[in-house]
Amino acid sequence: MLTDFLNLCFPKVCYACNALLGDNEQFACTNCRHQFPVTNFHFNNDDSVLKVFYGRLPVQHATALFRFEKKGMVQQLIHNLKYRGFEEVGTFLGAWLGTELKQIPAYQTVDVVIPVPLHKNKLRKRGYNQVTKFGQEIAKSLEANFTDDVLIKVSNTSSQVTKNRITRWLNNSEIFKATNLNKIAGKHVLLVDDIITTGATMEACGTVLLKNNNLKISVAAMAIA
Incomplete structure (x- = not known):
C-alpha cells in the first residue's frame, strides 16, 4: 500500500x-x-569510436552505448542525468553497458575504471559527477576497481558544446593532472565519460595518465555524437 x-x-x-x-x-x-539508438560497436568489432583517437591517443579498445542525436531521446536521458539530479540514469546506463562489455574478451582484462572528473566548483554546484555511477556499474560488471581520485580537473573550463576540435584540445590540454599513480601502474584502464564528440576531453585525460605509467587505456561512453 x-x-x-x-x-x-x-x-x-x-x-x-x-x-x-x-x-x-x-x-x-x-x-x-x-x-534507443544502440551502436553495438563492441559486439560488431566496429572501430568508429577508436577512429576518433587515431594518431592522438594510443587507445586499445573504444565503444559507446548509444548514438547521440540532437533533440533525441538520448539527449533527454543525459539531460535528466546531468541537470535534473537523476543520478540513477547513470546506474541504468552503466549496468546496461557493463552487462554487454563483460561478454567481450577485450574488456575482460580491464583492471581499473576511471571517470572523467569534474572541477571541484562544478562538482560542488551539481552535487555529483554524472559519470560516477555509470563507471561504478561498469566496474562491478567487469569485476574491476573503480577509482575517482587518480584524475583531477584543475581548471574550471567553460562549456565545450560549441567549440571545434582544435579549440577543445587547447582548452583541455592542461586542465587535468594525475595523482595516486601507484593505483594504476601497469594496469588496463577504462576511461569513461558521458558523450564523446571530438574526443578532446578523453584525449587530454589519457595523455596525462600515460605520461608516468606503463599502462593500457581503453574508453567507453554513454553516447557518441
Whole structure:
C-alpha cells in the first residue's frame, strides 16, 4: 500500500520521454528501450569510436552505448542525468553497458575504471559527477576497481558544446593532472565519460595518465555524437 501511495504522489516516469512507467518498468519505458539508438560497436568489432583517437591517443579498445542525436531521446536521458539530479540514469546506463562489455574478451582484462572528473566548483554546484555511477556499474560488471581520485580537473573550463576540435584540445590540454599513480601502474584502464564528440576531453585525460605509467587505456561512453 505504501508503494502504491508513493507512486500516486510521485509517479515514476520514463527518463527518455517522460511517459508514466508501468509496474514492471524502471528508468525507461518499454517503447523507448526498443527505440534507443544502440551502436553495438563492441559486439560488431566496429572501430568508429577508436577512429576518433587515431594518431592522438594510443587507445586499445573504444565503444559507446548509444548514438547521440540532437533533440533525441538520448539527449533527454543525459539531460535528466546531468541537470535534473537523476543520478540513477547513470546506474541504468552503466549496468546496461557493463552487462554487454563483460561478454567481450577485450574488456575482460580491464583492471581499473576511471571517470572523467569534474572541477571541484562544478562538482560542488551539481552535487555529483554524472559519470560516477555509470563507471561504478561498469566496474562491478567487469569485476574491476573503480577509482575517482587518480584524475583531477584543475581548471574550471567553460562549456565545450560549441567549440571545434582544435579549440577543445587547447582548452583541455592542461586542465587535468594525475595523482595516486601507484593505483594504476601497469594496469588496463577504462576511461569513461558521458558523450564523446571530438574526443578532446578523453584525449587530454589519457595523455596525462600515460605520461608516468606503463599502462593500457581503453574508453567507453554513454553516447557518441
